[in-house]
Amino acid sequence: MCRWLAYAGEPLQPSLVILDAQHSLVAQALDSPLGAETVNGDGFGFGWYPVGSTEGSLPSIYHSVEPAWNDENLREITDAVESPLFFSHVRAAGGPPIQRTNCHPFRYLNWLFMHNGVINGFRELKRDLTFAVDRSLYPHILGTTDSEVLFHLGLTFGLLEDPIAGMRKAVQFVEEIGAAHGIEHPMQGTVALADGATIWAFRYSTEGRSRTLFHSVDVPTLQEMYPDVPRLKLFGENARVVVSEPLNDLPGAFLEVPESSVAVLGPDGNHYEPFMAGAMPA
Structure with missing residues (x-):
């Protein structure tokens, strides 16, 4: 449905992975070999934390309904800033309209959230799922996607205190409501969460055949494996990315x-x- 990337480590110009990698996120927007859709051109988003960010730091976000490969401001911003933790997402709309409020990542206080996948049968489940969102959180749902509802269900079920338990309860609730409506496989996808210091990257589907998700090997190991690849010297030893599909072809x-x-x-x-x-x- 979409493609996404999350980075954590030493402060980095985000353009190095979002735009300039061999199979960068923008390249995946144009041609995604492992995606459910080959082209992901229905808007994009970029969210980043400031240098020196810690748990509780507030992120900035930029959304556009332009295809990521056609937005000059994405290059300007990702060249101009450095960040120790950032998210980026390219969207293939699966039903909800193409509008900025439907572009990921979504933000609540110091938290960022993005999703690749779908709540199957969302049209039938939407009322029950949305009405389960805490009354205080409901006004923060600005768009019409299943992803944003899933995020606010996670917040409702305690994500702020325990991200894994909160998302687990949210997904279990989606599956319970889906089963009540006769939806065979309600949940599909990968999810990224961050609080300013830590990234949680989830891979799960009810049917056990989830969207692809990968993380990079540690940089010192990569530099030892490929001493003649100069690009690897641009990354600090703590740099790590989680991505919908690999950014290069290095075995x-x-x-x-x-x-x-x-x-x-x-x-x-x-x-x-x-x-x-x-x-x-594993």
Whole structure:
């Protein structure tokens, strides 16, 4: 449905991965070999935290309904800023209209959220799901996508205190409502969350055949594997990206996030955690 990228590490010009990588996010917007749709040209978004950001830092966002490859401001902004943690997303609209309020990432306080996938049967489930959002959060839903409703369900179910438990309860609720309406596989997709210091990247679907999701190998290992690739010297030793599909063709540079797992990229390192019951991290 879409493609997305999340970066954490030493402050970096976002254009290095969003625009300039071999298979950059903008390149994936034009031609996505692993995506459900080849072209993702129905708007895009970029969200970034300031240099020195920590948990609780407020991010900035830029959204446009232009195709990412056709927006000069994206180049201007991603060349001009440096950020230790940023999100970017290119959209293939699956029903909800093409408008800025439907572009990811979504923001609430210090949190960023983006999603690639779909709540199947959302038209039938929308009323029950939306009415379950906490009354205080409801006015913050500005668009019409299933993704934004899922984010606010996560907030309703405690995402601010425990991101993994909050998203787990939100997805379980989607599946419960879907089952009540006869939807066979309600949840599909990958989700990224950040609070200013940590990224949580979820891969899950009810049917166990989720959208693709990868994370990069640590930079020191990559530099040892490919000492003659000068581009790798642009990245600090703590740099890591999570992406819908790999940014280059270097064998071993990207690892697939396991089904029903969460990749956690934080100040203390990176690891997997199981998402739903029975999931075993690699």
